[in-house]
Amino acid sequence: MSVKPDLLYSPSHEWARIEGNEAVLGITHFAQDQLGDITFIDLPAVGDTLAPGKEMGSVESVKAASDIYSPVAGEVVAVNEALENAPELMNQSPFDKGWMVRVRLSAQPSGLLDAKGYEEAVANEAH
């Protein structure tokens, strides 16, 4: 499945799952597919402040490296430490076990796409 219905998306292929005043962030199925086999994920530290559209980390595969931009504003309260030793989780389960960070929101997310909007954006990019 390439898109999950209950998430918000950025045009740069990050997703956010809003849970009250917190959000869980990751990269989309499409993004991991474009990168290929992921070998390393650079995560922000707990306590870091994220701003929408600003870099929050990076993802490396053998032949590519891509910066990851935060879709929301807030403070990092947890990071997915499992990714350090198992970066393949991001390939296998980008929306679930491959989550990157949990953020305490400092503002309501805005300017993000719903699943349908993101699907259309991806379809446009592919052509």
Add this chain to the structure above:
Amino acid sequence: MKTVFAKSVPGRTGVLPPKADKTARDMLPQNLLRARRPALPELSELDVVRHYSRLSRLNYGVDANFYPLGSCTMKYNPKFIEAAVNYRGFTDTHPLLAQVDGGEALTQGNLEAIWLTEQLLQEVTGMRAFTMQPMAGAQGELTGILLIAAYHRAKGNKKSKIICPDAAHGTNPATAALAGYEVVNIVSKDGMVDPEALAAVLDDSVAGLMMTCPNTLGLFEQHLPEIVRLLRSVDALLYYDGANFNACMGRLRVGDVGFDVVHLNLHKTMGTPHGGGGPGSGPVGVSERLIPFLPGPRVVKKADGRFGLNHDLPQSIGRVAPFYGNFGVYLKALAYILRCGAEGLSRATDYAVLNANYLLARLRGHLDIPYDRICMHEFVASASKLGEYDVHALDLAKALLDKGYHAPTIYFPLIVKECLMFEPTETESKEMLDAFCDDLIAICERARTDPAGVKAAPVTLPVRRLDETAAARNMILTEVE
């Protein structure tokens, strides 16, 4: 093959110097000594000779294989240059001997060799002065950008950006960033730097533009005069990336056409070998206005005809090498230039360009040629037509390895999909180019009839395709004791 460490036999010895009367423990307190011996290989000389002789056979090299590697200029490295630089005096002189009082007199030959190399490179490029310090192209780039920065600082210019075309080598933006600049990319038009795109990003904050000419598509930059004019209008400088200089000797002097700073890759253009990734030599030439900022000390010819070092360079950026750069490498370039002379260098360029165009003519129709016109010393093709068979540039590259050729540069420049970049160089014969084209065309045919066969390549080399993902995920970077 086992590593040299795995072959170690405790107690076996190879080449031993005489034993001292004193041990380290006799000479230094215990707390300054290491706890145990380093676990280096314990082998006989023959063990070591055999290990590395066998290891060498797992490699391709220009001596045995054709290397049509775009932007890398893997020409033949003439054997005489080895003999010509292995004279004592070149090899056994301490670099600081020239820097003590009375030492210049003992190092006249080496100082003259540096001076002469600079003079010859000036004439080849039309630049006004050279520094031999940079030890490879990338260090030459950094030196060049630091010179540009020093120029602007001296003039009181406030500059924060370096412009790089999208077809640029990755080192260009990496260098500009390392030198503290913001990198501005511009999109090429019809395979060239587009003056309109340049004008759109050009303002007083631009320190310079880094350009490769011919560019990485193998095309001469047609808008060069307009680009020079635009840059001058905001006092921005023009940097020449010399990776493709093999297309220029005797045909274009970058100093004559408005470039302010240039690095050459002597291990590409001037026939010195690559050594599996270095040592190279990346001397930097400058226009008149950048001379005061060159790294020091600089070799000078004095009024009496003798050579010396000038340390008194108040505006110099400082040092980019501890001494005078990779002396032993650029001596080889000096020998090569002396051997070739003006005519030889011009002909090298002419035949490099002929070979590239011949290769292009022969491959047309078998691979897509996105910029199909007379090229300079290299050209790009695309394997995108083979996409429907799920055969990619990488597969063609690996299939070529099976035929005994090194692969062309692939997936670069980034602006061409499924890119293959061919640079045959002037030292390859028509028969070699024909054989190569025949084999590559046959591989393209096979891609349509037996794609799985092509994708399985290589099958004749010491190893088949390697798992690079596993290498990056479970890093094994040393042999564990």
Add this chain to the structure above:
Amino acid sequence: MPFIPHTPEDTGAMLKAVGVRHLDELFAAIPDDMRPKSFALPEGLSEYDAAARMHELAHRNAGHVLSFMGAGAYDHIVPAAVDALTARGEFYTAYTPYQPEASQGTLQGIFEYQTAVCRLLDMDAANASVYDGGSAVFEAAMMCVRAAKKRRLVVDECLNPLYRAMLHTLAANVDVVIVTVPHAGGASDMDTLAAAIGGDCAAVIVQNPGFFGVVQDFAPLADKARAAGAKSVMLVNPVLQSVLKTPGESGFDVAVADGQSVGMALSFGGPYLGMMACAKDMVRQMPGRIAGRTKDLDGKTGYVLTLQAREQHIRRAKATSNICSNQALCAMRSVIHLSLLGPEGLIRTAELSMQRARESAEALTKLPGVSMLNDAPYGNEFAVTLPKPARQAVAALLKEKIAPGLPVCRWYKGLENVLLVACTEKTRPAHIRRMAQALSSAL
């Protein structure tokens, strides 16, 4: 014409295939007004004459000089097998191993080099080399700035002044502050160094043995840096490292060296070898190429360049460094050199060099007015104070083709009379006597 195989018939057939009549037509894209204004190189020479011209240049040097110069470049014995093996075209004329299946020789060689460096320095990982000791110092400093996310570099004045000059030049446009901690009588001033760590300090950078040859215990400094959230970098001498406490044992994060002393001729300053190694948690900050072990499709062991996503050809403006070509063949030389010597050979080299240094020190300090700069432990290099400016003494001895050492005054104001003297296993007792005698008449 040398090195161009084309017969007139070849050229004709090829021009025809391209669809042009003359070579000049291939350059039609270059406008006439951009043609070279001059291309006045000397006429080409035959192979014999070109070699003779080079020989003439080499001969214009002084010939053999009895030298006690070191300061980062040492005249050690290089076994003949090093030249013989690295001259093999398969190593010598190969490209960077971007096609691993056709480059297993270079790649395994780099892997073995990395292993040798790590075992010598007691570090976790090494790269395939950078240009020299100075560029290694610069790259190490940048690694620490990125890893510590701080911007002040504390540099010991006992770090080779040429490398310090390079650091200042190469980092001129980077947002860092370089603080130099003065030496204390030719040794590292541990208290002042320790006091300078803390706050926004990204790294402390030291050299052991220091520029003046002094060997010190830097472990407490590395501890202090770690406690303060700073990184630590040690520059070492690879030969002496066979006996000296290692950067790993001392708890350093990054270890660097100029590898010239293990396999490279003096060669008037290059090509040398920038060795770089680091602790596990710094690997991703390391610049340049790194070889890694993996398996092929059939499960056979092989080697590839790994962690390439840090590099310029992928990361471009965000790469860890701009380096691409390094000193690969020099790295190959050094691993062959280290394999030929083995632990016993390298230790003997270090111990004999150190013994000769002690014999030299003894001979020199017997001369009237000559004394050791300090009484600290030293390796194969030491500093003496002469009763007159060292520049003058050296200039006098150079007339007899003896270089008794390096006057340090160009880099250390106030040490006008100090001479830095280095020995290697090539130094013989007769050399020491000759040098001491000559110096005695020059003082």
